[in-house]
Amino acid sequence: MGEILEIFLSASFWAAVIRIASPLIFATMGELICERAGVLNLGIEGIMVVGAFAGWMTVYSGGGLWTGVMVAMFAGMLFGLLHGTLTVPFGLSQHVVGLGITLLATASAYFAYRLALPRVTTPPRIEAFQPLPIPVLSDIPLIGPALFTQTPLTYLAFVLVGVVSFVLFRTPLGLALRAAGENPAAVAAQGLSVTALRMGAVMVGSGLMAVGGAFLTMSAFNSFFFEMVNGRGWICIALVVFGAWMPGKALLGAVLFGMFDALQIRLQQTSIGADVPYQIFLMMPFVLSILALVIMSRRASVPAALMVPFNKGER
Amino acid sequence: MRLEVIARPSVWRMIGFPATALVLTVVFGSALALLAGANPFQTLGLILRGAAGSQFALLETLNRATPLIFTGLAVAVAFRAKLWNIGAEAQLYAGALMAVLLGTGALGWPSGLLLPAMAGAAMLAGALVLLGPAILKTRLGVDEVVTTLLFNFIMLLFISMLLEGPLKDPMGMGWPQSSRLVPEARLPRIVDGLRLHWGFGLALIAAVLVWVIQSRTTLGYEMRAVGQNKQAAEFAGIPVGRVILKTALLSGGLAALAGFSEVAGLRGNLTLDLSPGFGYTGIIVAMLALLNPIGVVISAIFVAGVFVGADSMSRAAGVPTYIANIMLATALLTMVLAIALTRFRVRWD
Numbered sequence: 001m002g003e004i005l006e007i008f009l010s011a012s013f014w015a016a017v018i019r020i021a022s023p024l025i026f027a028t029m030g031e032l033i034c035e036r037a038g039v040l041n042l043g044i045e046g047i048m049v050v051g052a053f054a055g056w057m058t059v060y061s062g063g064g065l066w067t068g069v070m071v072a073m074f075a076g077m078l079f080g081l082l083h084g085t086l087t088v089p090f091g092l093s094q095h096v097v098g099l100g101i102t103l104l105a106t107a108s109a110y111f112a113y114r115l116a117l118p119r120v121t122t123p124p125r126i127e128a129f130q131p132l133p134i135p136v137l138s139d140i141p142l143i144g145p146a147l148f149t150q151t152p153l154t155y156l157a158f159v160l161v162g163v164v165s166f167v168l169f170r171t172p173l174g175l176a177l178r179a180a181g182e183n184p185a186a187v188a189a190q191g192l193s194v195t196a197l198r199m200g201a202v203m204v205g206s207g208l209m210a211v212g213g214a215f216l217t218m219s220a221f222n223s224f225f226f227e228m229v230n231g232r233g234w235i236c237i238a239l240v241v242f243g244a245w246m247p248g249k250a251l252l253g254a255v256l257f258g259m260f261d262a263l264q265i266r267l268q269q270t271s272i273g274a275d276v277p278y279q280i281f282l283m284m285p286f287v288l289s290i291l292a293l294v295i296m297s298r299r300a301s302v303p304a305a306l307m308v309p310f311n312k313g314e315r
Numbered sequence: 316m317r318l319e320v321i322a323r324p325s326v327w328r329m330i331g332f333p334a335t336a337l338v339l340t341v342v343f344g345s346a347l348a349l350l351a352g353a354n355p356f357q358t359l360g361l362i363l364r365g366a367a368g369s370q371f372a373l374l375e376t377l378n379r380a381t382p383l384i385f386t387g388l389a390v391a392v393a394f395r396a397k398l399w400n401i402g403a404e405a406q407l408y409a410g411a412l413m414a415v416l417l418g419t420g421a422l423g424w425p426s427g428l429l430l431p432a433m434a435g436a437a438m439l440a441g442a443l444v445l446l447g448p449a450i451l452k453t454r455l456g457v458d459e460v461v462t463t464l465l466f467n468f469i470m471l472l473f474i475s476m477l478l479e480g481p482l483k484d485p486m487g488m489g490w491p492q493s494s495r496l497v498p499e500a501r502l503p504r505i506v507d508g509l510r511l512h513w514g515f516g517l518a519l520i521a522a523v524l525v526w527v528i529q530s531r532t533t534l535g536y537e538m539r540a541v542g543q544n545k546q547a548a549e550f551a552g553i554p555v556g557r558v559i560l561k562t563a564l565l566s567g568g569l570a571a572l573a574g575f576s577e578v579a580g581l582r583g584n585l586t587l588d589l590s591p592g593f594g595y596t597g598i599i600v601a602m603l604a605l606l607n608p609i610g611v612v613i614s615a616i617f618v619a620g621v622f623v624g625a626d627s628m629s630r631a632a633g634v635p636t637y638i639a640n641i642m643l644a645t646a647l648l649t650m651v652l653a654i655a656l657t658r659f660r661v662r663w664d
Contacts, residue, residue, distance in 0.1 A: 107640030114635035279476035
């Protein structure tokens with residue numbers, strides 16, 4: 001037990017928690033925006049791969065770090081445009097289109113990577129985002145290194161949660177967006193375009209998912225390799241449910257998740273890790289996600305029109 | 316814009332849109348080949364030749380199609396009842412695991428008993444793997460898309476654990492792989508000397524059986540009814556929950572047969588790279604076949620041909636083999652759109 005207590009008291013542990021949570025926060029906010037407007041975006045996993053690749057590739061070929069983030073976001077929005085076009089005006093199955101987008105996006109990123117670097121076995125590294133300690137605050141013991149000695153993208157992730165929350169619940173646009181996910185007919189009756197609202201949500205959401213992917217290559221691993229997203233997108237979908245479609249609760253979920261993930265990595269190096277196969281630790285994030293879904297299943301706060309296509313003039 | 320249902324679509328509409336989708340896919344594939352600095356015609360020719368240009372190529376394609384028929388059927392059965400089983404990958408590995416558990420010498424039975432036992436155990440394991448998410452769906456309303464997806468990762472890690480632990484081949488030079496199956500546990504080849512194994516025959520039989528179940532039995536009728544309108548099915552007295560659970564058992568069992576057939580027919584042991592995403596590709600197969608079990612066979616052979624052809628093209632022309640995945644994803648997306656456009660007219664007002 002002493003070993004575990006030691007882990008919880010170390011500043012590097014809490015720094016890792018926030019670092020692991022950051023990409024999930026971006027992608028979870030992206031998915032949350034889509035679902036609030038009534039569109040389930042299963043393209044998330046592939047869009048994260050595209051974002052990871054686009055951001056890394058931009059920097060690798062000489063672009064600036066923030067340019068990389070913008071390129072990643074733009075690439076994500078392009079796939080969002082495709083997803084939105086097929087699912088919103090054409091009303092195609094969001095399951096099938098989403099999985100199709102994930103396949104298309106993942107394969108496109110891998111294809112482009114192989115084109116750019118045909119015979120590379122060790123993925124090249126880039127000069128990624130460096131931690132940016134915030135004066136004074138970063139000197140607080142334990143909290144300082146964890147919260148205030150992170151890379152700029154992490155700060156951005158936390159700011160984003162506030163922005164999403166504000167826009168969704170304090171602005172007319174947010175009201176219209178949420179209404180599009182609850183009662184699209186009412187939105188149309190107000191003279192607003194459900195199609196435009198949903199398309200916009202899917203594009204912005206997809207852009208955020210891509211930034212989440214870009215975090216992996218530009219602020220965590222500093223290189224691009226196959227299978228690097230490794231189910232994080234699916235976990236974000238579970239986090240949206242866990243957070244009951246509320247940005248703040250979803251953030252809490254992402255941080256909790258980061259805590260378990262950071263803990264399992266460290267447990268592997270303790271005496272417990274010597275007895276238990278490492279795969280058990282790696283399974284924990286996925287098992288926890290399923291458990292979270294089961295626990296939260298009783299709270300029926302799903303947007304009422306999630307996955308229901310809206311066709312103007314149809315009753 | 317809005318969509319207007321066409322009461323009676325013309326034949327041109329029914330053929331024109333899907334054909335356009337295929338043309339678009341080929342055009343897009345050619346553009347990718349150009350992008351990679353290769354001649355598009357040569358690239359497509361090489362894919363075609365690599366998939367069906369020789370007896371060897373054709374048999375390779377059919378071998379590759381075998382697991383895809385099983386996973387495609389699994390997806391088709393489930394999607395028909397609107398049970399979104401994205402976990403065929405996990406069920407496949409559950410089947411492969413049972414094949415290895417029973418087939419590496421634990422049972423000293425003759426082939427005629429051992430192979431059916433392995434297949435049966437595989438189906439049972441796959442069915443149970445999907446039963447979990449299905450029960451969560453019917454009892455607690457937990458979305459099965461996410462749970463089945465997450466199960467894929469859990470299962471792969473579980474297999475990895477077994478392959479580095481109790482199932483590790485002592486003769487495997489330290490590689491994470493299982494011991495080899497005993498000769499009695501191997502699926503024989505259909506024709507002596509040709510590389511096509513009986514897994515393919517089994518897949519064809521499965522497709523016909525699924526077709527019979529879907530179109531000639533009460534269960535098939537109930538599955539369709541639940542898929543089309545759950546409330547109406549419930550109102551008509553169909554036990555919706557139980558139908559979904561039965562669908563899950565059937566779907567999981569079918570996907571598991573892919574694992575059994577790959578281990579017993581092709582590989583002879585279990586490794587972590589047994590399936591390069593057969594479970595996920597099964598979704599493309601099923602959708603291209605419009606969820607029709609006989610269509611699944613044709614579309615699985617087509618999809619397998621694209622993969623096998625792209626592999627051989629990639630070696631010759633240097634275009635990354637991921638072009639196959641891109642083209643198949645494009646085919647999937649354009650095809651679902653084309654099918655919708657045969658039934659709806661777009662109105663701009």
